[in-house]
Amino acid sequence: MNDTPDKKKVSGAEADDVVLRVEDMSVDFRTEHGAARAVAGANLTVRRGQTVAIVGESGSGKTTLAMAVLGLLASNGSVAEGHIWFKGEDLGHVSPQRMAQLRGTELGLVPQDPMTNLDPIMQIGRQIDEGLIDNGLRTRRDARARTVELLDEVGLPDARRRASQFPHEFSGGMRQRALIAMGLSGRPALLVADEPTSALDVTVQRGILDQLTGLTEELGTAVLLITHDLGLAAERADIVVVMYRGDIVEQGPARQVLTAPQHEYTKRLMAAAPSLASRRIEIARERGLDDVLDEALLAPGEEHGTTADAADAPAAEPAPLVEVRDATKVFSIRGNGLFSRSKDFTAVDGVSLDIPRGSTVAVVGESGSGKSTLARMILDIEKPTSGTITFDGAPVGAGGHREQIAYRRRVQPVFQDPYSSLDPLYSVFRAIEEPLRAHDYGDAAARRARVEELAEQVALSKGQLQRFPSELSGGQRQRVAIARALALSPELVVCDEAVSALDVVVQAQILQLLAGLQEELGLTYLFITHDLAVVRQIADRVLVMQQGRMVEEGTVDDVFDSPSTEYTRALLDAIPGRDLELAL
Amino acid sequence: MLRLIVQRLLLLIPLLLGLSVLLFGWVRALPGGPVQAMLGERYTPEAAAEIEAQLGLDQPLIVQYGKYLLRLLQGDFGVSLQSGRPVIDEFLTRFPATIELTVVALVFAIGIGIPLGYVAARRAGSIVDHSAVVVSLIGVTVPVFFLAFILKYLFAVELGWFPTTGRQSATMIATHPTNFYVLDGLLTAEWDAAWDALVHLILPGIALGSIPLAIVARMTRAAVSEVQNADYVRTARAKGIKASRLRGDHILKNAMLPVVTTIGLQVGLLLSGAVLTETVFAFSGIGSFLADSVFNADYPVMQGFVLMIAVVYALVNLLVDVSYGLIDPRLRRQQ
Numbered sequence: 001m002n003d004t005p006d007k008k009k010v011s012g013a014e015a016d017d018v019v020l021r022v023e024d025m026s027v028d029f030r031t032e033h034g035a036a037r038a039v040a041g042a043n044l045t046v047r048r049g050q051t052v053a054i055v056g057e058s059g060s061g062k063t064t065l066a067m068a069v070l071g072l073l074a075s076n077g078s079v080a081e082g083h084i085w086f087k088g089e090d091l092g093h094v095s096p097q098r099m100a101q102l103r104g105t106e107l108g109l110v111p112q113d114p115m116t117n118l119d120p121i122m123q124i125g126r127q128i129d130e131g132l133i134d135n136g137l138r139t140r141r142d143a144r145a146r147t148v149e150l151l152d153e154v155g156l157p158d159a160r161r162r163a164s165q166f167p168h169e170f171s172g173g174m175r176q177r178a179l180i181a182m183g184l185s186g187r188p189a190l191l192v193a194d195e196p197t198s199a200l201d202v203t204v205q206r207g208i209l210d211q212l213t214g215l216t217e218e219l220g221t222a223v224l225l226i227t228h229d230l231g232l233a234a235e236r237a238d239i240v241v242v243m244y245r246g247d248i249v250e251q252g253p254a255r256q257v258l259t260a261p262q263h264e265y266t267k268r269l270m271a272a273a274p275s276l277a278s279r280r281i282e283i284a285r286e287r288g289l290d291d292v293l294d295e296a297l298l299a300p301g302e303e304h305g306t307t308a309d310a311a312d313a314p315a316a317e318p319a320p321l322v323e324v325r326d327a328t329k330v331f332s333i334r335g336n337g338l339f340s341r342s343k344d345f346t347a348v349d350g351v352s353l354d355i356p357r358g359s360t361v362a363v364v365g366e367s368g369s370g371k372s373t374l375a376r377m378i379l380d381i382e383k384p385t386s387g388t389i390t391f392d393g394a395p396v397g398a399g400g401h402r403e404q405i406a407y408r409r410r411v412q413p414v415f416q417d418p419y420s421s422l423d424p425l426y427s428v429f430r431a432i433e434e435p436l437r438a439h440d441y442g443d444a445a446a447r448r449a450r451v452e453e454l455a456e457q458v459a460l461s462k463g464q465l466q467r468f469p470s471e472l473s474g475g476q477r478q479r480v481a482i483a484r485a486l487a488l489s490p491e492l493v494v495c496d497e498a499v500s501a502l503d504v505v506v507q508a509q510i511l512q513l514l515a516g517l518q519e520e521l522g523l524t525y526l527f528i529t530h531d532l533a534v535v536r537q538i539a540d541r542v543l544v545m546q547q548g549r550m551v552e553e554g555t556v557d558d559v560f561d562s563p564s565t566e567y568t569r570a571l572l573d574a575i576p577g578r579d580l581e582l583a584l
Numbered sequence: 585m586l587r588l589i590v591q592r593l594l595l596l597i598p599l600l601l602g603l604s605v606l607l608f609g610w611v612r613a614l615p616g617g618p619v620q621a622m623l624g625e626r627y628t629p630e631a632a633a634e635i636e637a638q639l640g641l642d643q644p645l646i647v648q649y650g651k652y653l654l655r656l657l658q659g660d661f662g663v664s665l666q667s668g669r670p671v672i673d674e675f676l677t678r679f680p681a682t683i684e685l686t687v688v689a690l691v692f693a694i695g696i697g698i699p700l701g702y703v704a705a706r707r708a709g710s711i712v713d714h715s716a717v718v719v720s721l722i723g724v725t726v727p728v729f730f731l732a733f734i735l736k737y738l739f740a741v742e743l744g745w746f747p748t749t750g751r752q753s754a755t756m757i758a759t760h761p762t763n764f765y766v767l768d769g770l771l772t773a774e775w776d777a778a779w780d781a782l783v784h785l786i787l788p789g790i791a792l793g794s795i796p797l798a799i800v801a802r803m804t805r806a807a808v809s810e811v812q813n814a815d816y817v818r819t820a821r822a823k824g825i826k827a828s829r830l831r832g833d834h835i836l837k838n839a840m841l842p843v844v845t846t847i848g849l850q851v852g853l854l855l856s857g858a859v860l861t862e863t864v865f866a867f868s869g870i871g872s873f874l875a876d877s878v879f880n881a882d883y884p885v886m887q888g889f890v891l892m893i894a895v896v897y898a899l900v901n902l903l904v905d906v907s908y909g910l911i912d913p914r915l916r917r918q919q
Contacts (some may be wrong), residue, residue, distance in 0.1 A: 072818055104824025111822070116815040119834050121841075121912050130833070131823035166913040182823060 018085075019190050019222040020046040020069065025082035025092065027061070027068050038064040040246045041082065044239075046190065051216070051223040053237035053254070055230055055269065057503035058474070061246040062226050063112075066192045068092070069224065070107055071099035087189065104135045108188035108221075110212070112195040114175035118167040124178050125151075125163030131185055150181040155211050172367075173204040180212055184219070191216060194226040201366040201530055202574040209236065228503050230269055231575070234258050242266045268505055319393060320354035321492060321524050322378060326387035327351050329373050347373040349548040350387070355492070355526055360518065362527040362535040362556075364571065365545035374545070375494050375528045379413055380404065391492070409439055412485035414478075416497035421481060422469040428455075428480050429465040435487045454483040457520070458513060475506035479513070486517065496528045511538050532575055536560060544568050588909070592902045596895070603894055604656060607887045608649050661888030666880050671888035674873065679892075680763040681751055682869035684781075685861070686854040688789030693796035694847065701804025701843075702836065708809065716801055723798025732791040732864040739787060746787050749866035752780050788865040792858050796850040803846045807839035814838070841912055848904030852897045 027039040039061040046052045054062040067073050069084055071091060079092035087106065091099065103109075111117040119127055128150060129143040138146050144163065151159035154177040167175060176196065183191055196212060197205040213236060216223050227233050233240050234254050241251040242263065249263040261267045329348040348370040355361045365371045376382040377389060380397050389396040396407065412435075415421040422431055432454055436447045455465055458479040469477055478498065485493055495514070499507045515538060517523060527539055535542050535556060542559050544552040544567065551565050563569045619632045619641065636642050640651060655662070661671035704716035740748040751765055760768045766785070769778025811817065812835050820834045862872035870889060877885035909915050 070822060072821060074813075100821075100824050100827075102824070103822050107822075109819065109822035111815060111819050113815060117819045119816045119820065119838065120914060121838060122833065127820075127823075130825050130829060134823075134825040134829060168914045179819070182819070186824070 017048040018045055019048050019050075019087065020044075020224070021083075021085040022065070022069070023083040023085065025065075025068065025084060026080045027064050027073065027077055028080040029074070030076040030078075035080070037080070038077070038246055039068065039243075042243075042248050044241050044248065044251065046222045046224055046239075048189075048222055049217070049220045050239065051213075051225055051237045052239040052241060053225040053227055053233035054241045054243055055227055055233045056243035057228055057269075057505055059245070060243040062243045063194055065243070066194055066224055066226050069190075070103060070109055070192055071096070072103075072109075101135075104131045104188075105137070105186040106189050108183035108186060108191040110176075110180050110183040110191065110193040110196045112198065112226075114172050114179055114200070117179055118170075118175055120167050123164050123166055124170065128163075128178070128182050128185055131182065135186055137186060147181075147185075150185050151178065153215065154178070154181045154184075155207075156181070172200050173208060176200060176204075176208050177211065180208070180215070184215060184221070187219060188221060190222045190224065192224045192226070195228070196225075197232075198227070198229070202532070203366060203570055206574040230258065230504070242269065271508070318357060321357045321392060322353075322355040322526070323390045324351060324353040324374075324378065324387070325389075327374065327377055327384045327389055328386045329370075329377060329382060330385045346548050348377070348384075351543075351545070351548075351550045352387075353543055353550070353553070355524055356540075357491075357524055358518070358522050359540045360525040360527060360538055362529060362539035362542045363545060364529055364532055364535055364542060366530055366571075368547070369545040370548040371528050371545050372496060375413075375496055375526065378492075378526060379411060379494055380407060405439070409488045410490050411492045411494065412488065412490040413494045413496060414481050414485045414498040416500055422477055424469050426468075427465070428460065428467055428469075428472070431469075431480055432465075432483045432487055435484060439488055441488070450487065451483075454486055457486065457517060458483045473506070474502050475510060478502060478506075478510055482510075482513070482517075486521070486523075489521070490523070492524045492526065494526045494528070497530070498527075499534060500529065500531060507534070508537075514538065532560075532571055544571070588905065589902065592898075592905070596898055599898060600891065600894065603891060604653060605649070607890060608652055611883050611887065612645070656891070661891070662884030664877070664885045665882045666877065666885070671884050674885065675870065675889060675892050677763055678868055678870045678873055681765075681867065682855060682858070682862075682871065684764055684766060684785055685788055685792060685858065685867065685869055686851065688785045689793035689796065689854055690847070690851065692789055692793035693800050693850070697797045697800030698804050698843065701801040701806075702808050702839075704801070705805045705808035705812065713805075716805060720798035720801045723794045723801075726794070727860075728791055728795065728858075729860040729864055731794055732788070732861050735787045735791055736864060747784050751784050751867060752777065784867075788858075788861050788867050791864070792854065792861045796847070796854070799846055799850065800843060803843050804839065807842050808835060811835050811839045837911070841908070844904065844907060844911065848901060848907075851904070852900045855896050855900060856893045 022042050022044045025039065025042045026037055028035040028037055030036075042061075042065055044052065044054075054065060056062045064073070064077070068077075068079050069086070069091060071094075073079075082092065084091040086102070089098075091102070094102075118124065125144060125147050128147040129138075132138040132143045132146055133140055148159045148163055151163060156162055156174060156177050162170075162174070170178065180196070183193070193212065197208050200208065209232075212223075215221075225233070225237055237254050239251065240254045240257040242249050242257065242265065244263075244265040250257060250261065250266050257266065258270065261270055327348055328346065328350050331345045331347055332343065351370075351374060353361070353363075353374075363371045363374060373382060377384050378391075378396070383397055391407065391411065397404075426434070429451055432451045433447050436442070436450060441447055441450065451465065452462065455462065460476065460479050460483065464472070464476065469480070472480070481498075498514075499510050502510060511534065514525065518525060525538070527535065529535060539556050541554065542552075542556050543550055544559065544565070546567050552559060552563065552568050559568060560572065563572055619627075619635050623631055623635070640648060643651075659672055661675075663669065664671055664674050667674065700712075700716045700719065704710075704713040707713055736748055740746045759772055759774070761771060762768055765781035766778050769775065769781055817830070817834055820830055856871075858869065859871040859875045861867070862869045863875060866872075870893070874886070874889050876882070877889070
């Protein structure tokens with residue numbers, strides 16, 4: 001709207017290298033109950049070539065702040081107070097047309113989730129072309145050549161051919177690379193990177209972040225990095241800004257904030273950071289006398305007393321609760337052509353594993369490593385192609401319908417996504433009660449009592465029992481999922497990425513809860529995760545999987561302190577925040 | 585893509601075989617059998633025996649079915665009891681009328697439904713949005729025959745803007761090489777005939793299109809509401825692309841996926857013949873003829889028409905599936 005012939009003059013007294021200055025900015029959302037303030041009086045400065053990280057949990061307002069800068073707030077949101085100075089213009093108060101001009105040229109975005117941020121029905125290349133063309137950076141004819149250059153620059157192999165493919169033909173990492181190419185295509189002065197790698201595997205994360213950091217350094221791009229991961233912020237940012245419930249509670253040079261946090265929330269965030277610095281959760285360690293002994297020496301049933309026959313068993317050599325021997329799972333994949341034969345794909349290849357009673361065994365690996373398939377075989381959802389799985393001495397999957405139902409009572413899953421694994425139309429009470437009903441547990445009064453007992457165990461209030469999933473936070477939903485899994489007093493709980501979708505502070509709470517429940521109820525856990533930091537906090541033993549094979553197995557301390565394979569070392573190296581550990 | 589088409593065409597074989605068994609069995613299961621149904625009040629044992637022998641009904645069922653199937657394969661669907669003409673001829677002369685009517689109804693439903701649904705979603709809570717909801721509610725709830733009567737009374741009888749009945753005016757003399765009257769007029773350069781036929785299609789087309797219009801509008805509104813809040817739309821905005829490109833290439837195109845499914849189902853239904861609309865407007869498509877054949881126990885027509893409608897329905901669905909692949913690259917790969 002206003003032409004600013006000499007931007008430097010307008011920015012006046014400000015130092016030349018300031019790219020963005022947010023001044024006392026507040027963002028409001030119009031709701032049915034009036035205006036809701038999402039960001040209150042934020043102040044921050046980003047200089048040329050600098051990376052500023054905004055750290056906070058979901059709902060802290062960090063993404064809202066960044067979207068206000070880009071003028072991409074949801075339609076009911078607006079900048080209510082303050083200024084967003086960008087090269088002498090107040091972005092909080094320019095016309096939408098001017099904002100659209102700036103986006104794609106001076107301002108770039110690398111969004112969070114590569115799975116949902118690309119138009120599924122448009123070629124990747126075209127999605128970059130259109131920005132170049134509409135921003136007048138290239139003509140329709142030259143755009144594609146430039147797009148290929150950009151894709152090449154972010155390390156996408158075979159960029160020319162890839163440019164004419166569609167998003168579903170790309171892996172998550174490749175999509176994220178394409179999104180980075182897109183964000184940098186206009187050579188912006190400021191790039192907003194909103195959790196650019198949180199949806200990716202750790203080893204992929206590192207590569208992508210290196211690429212992003214390298215490019216922005218080379219181009220002198222200032223980066224506003226949004227993350228919930230303190231380790232990542234410590235590693236990548238010059239300045240760390242901590243947000244909590246809409247307020248900036250602390251900011252300063254990264255090292256200073258992380259080594260000497262001033263605000264209570266920053267300290268909590270530090271304590272909860274799933275970095276290598278943190279050891280197994282305290283409560284799991286405080287087990288009284290038995291704790292001094294190695295878990296392997298514990299007699300089954302002696303401590304837990306859940307099964308009658310276990311008490312009679314000789315205490316000397318306790319049999320593991322689950323024994324997996326040479327389990328292999330082969331899927332056949334249909335061929336593409338009319339007459340092409342189906343191909344075999346070995347998801348799990350000759351894996352053997354023991355899960356001792358009352359212990360926690362973690363299986364780690366990247367997506368596609370076969371860890372979930374292994375879990376599904378133990379849950380008796382998939383049948384192994386060869387090999388055996390026994391549970392409490394009896395083969396899994398043998399026997400009739402009755403045996404299967406009995407098995408389902410003893411083994412319960414907790415799944416990853418607390419948003420989609422609860423029926424939105426079921427109240428919390430009904431969700432927890434459902435397995436009780438399905439397995440004919442007592443009458444209505446007995447079920448009610450049991451549900452209330454379970455709610456108490458997972459620290460849900462009675463009032464929350466009448467709510468619906470949409471009214472709960474992610475952590476609360478995961479508590480519901482855990483209560484539901486515990487309803488039938490299972491012996492083994494299979495947690496498939498059960499805490500991966502949660503913020504670190506909430507994640508720590510849930511892990512603590514799980515450890516406490518293990519202590520109280522004598523549960524055995526199988527943890528499926530890609531997050532080694534989580535493994536460190538909760539597991540006794542760990543199994544590392546790569547492409548269906550078991551590459552390493554041992555106690556957590558052994559594997560973490562002296563990894564014997566290159567792959568495990570790569571996984572460990574990829575955890576953000578090793579820096580943080582050194583700093584502390 | 586080719587593989588999909590071949591697969592689906594092959595699937596037609598068991599479908600039609602199954603259907604032929606059902607239709608064959610159904611006629612045999614009529615009270616008193618087909619002969620009673622044919623003779624009605626003129627039934628005497630002698631007449632029945634004569635017809636049975638004539639039609640081969642005294643032979644074993646399996647032989648009868650084999651012969652029936654053989655005739656079907658030769659395109660012989662029997663002879664209409666009402667008109668004495670072959671069923672296949674009756675179908676082929678009437679089906680073009682039904683297709684014409686379907687096209688007009690669809691143009692009406694899509695031409696209004698998609699823009700209406702789009703605007704309603706983009707301006708959620710506005711007057712346009714609320715009126716779109718009302719329009720689609722009316723479309724779904726008002727019975728088609730009632731709407732047809734109202735339209736006819738208002739625009740044909742009272743205002744006289746449109747003809748009341750038929751496919752062309754009684755005074756119009758035209759040649760019909762294809763039986764698509766509008767097309768015929770264009771082919772033979774009889775412009776007045778083409779116009780006349782088109783005008784006859786308007787009111788029945790609107791009446792028939794009202795339900796699809798309502799469904800398409802609601803579907804479009806829901807899809808656009810969802811897509812406009814999708815992450816990739818925000819990312820597209822972050823690229824600073826033109827608003828027209830954002831609307832057309834990203835929002836509308838993605839929102840069309842579920843709408844195309846809906847339209848496909850509607851096309852199948854419309855082509856199966858619109859009994860009520862055709863009856864009110866005395867429009868000689870397959871719907872009104874099929875209704876007549878039910879009243880007259882004209883079972884060869886019922887059998888034949890049901891079979892041919894099934895083929896049409898299956899082919900339309902195949903066409904819709906192919907068109908998904910054109911819009912959605914993810915399906916192209918799976919297919």
